[in-house]
Amino acid sequence: PGAAVTIASRPDDVVLASDEQGNGRIVSRRFIGIAFIYGVALPDxxxxxxxxxxxxxLAQGTAVRVQFGDEHDLVVFKGDTAVNP
Structure with a gap:
């Protein structure tokens, strides 16, 4: 408990929904033909x-709720070592 970790996820596993009370805000977006790649700032x-x-x-500046989908497992690192969540 209280240890810093790094989480690796796939961009297609990060689910967004417009939400004024959300935990993120769109800071960038790029259209790539069939999709948008969004950069989302979290509170930290x-x-x-x-x-x-x-x-x-979603327009830049939009408040969003950020969640991880469940199609793939997240990879959690403590330092340089991958650990199972």
Whole structure:
């Protein structure tokens, strides 16, 4: 408990939903033909990236709820060592 860890996730596993009370804010977005890649700032300043269908269009500055999908396991690192969550 209380140890710092790093989490590795796939951008397509980071799920976004527009939410004024959300835990993130869109700080960048790039259209790549079939999808948008969003940069999302979390309250501690960490930037996570999310791949979303072109059917979902969120403007820069939008408050969002950030969650991890359950299609793939997250990889958690403590220092340079991967540990199972």
């Amino acid at each position: 300043g960490t930037i996570v990236h999310s791949w979303q269908s072109h059917m979902t269009s």
